Amino acid sequence: MSLVTTTDRSFNLLNGESLLEGLERTGHEVEYQCRSGYCGMCRLTLLSGSVTYAEPPLAYVGSSEILPCCCTVTEPILVECRLQRQKELPLDVEQYTFDY
Numbered sequence: 476m477s478l479v480t481t482t483d484r485s486f487n488l489l490n491g492e493s494l495l496e497g498l499e500r501t502g503h504e505v506e507y508q509c510r511s512g513y514c515g516m517c518r519l520t521l522l523s524g525s526v527t528y529a530e531p532p533l534a535y536v537g538s539s540e541i542l543p544c545c546c547t548v549t550e551p552i553l554v555e556c557r558l559q560r561q562k563e564l565p566l567d568v569e570q571y572t573f574d575y
């Protein structure tokens with residue numbers, strides 16, 4: 476189990492879970508397309524710790540970046556990633572409460 480700390484919270488990865496899957500399970504907002512290291516859409520900034528890759532990803536990865544879809548987290552890491560924002564109600568919609 477690896478400890479992942481993001482901008483908004485901390486969580487442990489489950490056995491066999493990729494970092495991308497862990498971020499999705501815990502409600503983080505992370506973009507993706509290929510989920511296998513080709514497109515680079517999931518790229519995140521790594522603030523501390525390190526990850527490894529079973530195979531070098533085809534997408535460009537900068538020195539302080541990681542691809543959560545295909546990296547392996549082997550130690551506690553800190554990444555720049557936020558929780559999904561709750562959808563706000565349109566301004567002209569009022570909320571009602573009902574008493575039963």
Ligand code: FES
Nearest residue numbers: 510512515517544
């Ligand atoms: S989703 Fe394409 S590289 Fe991660």
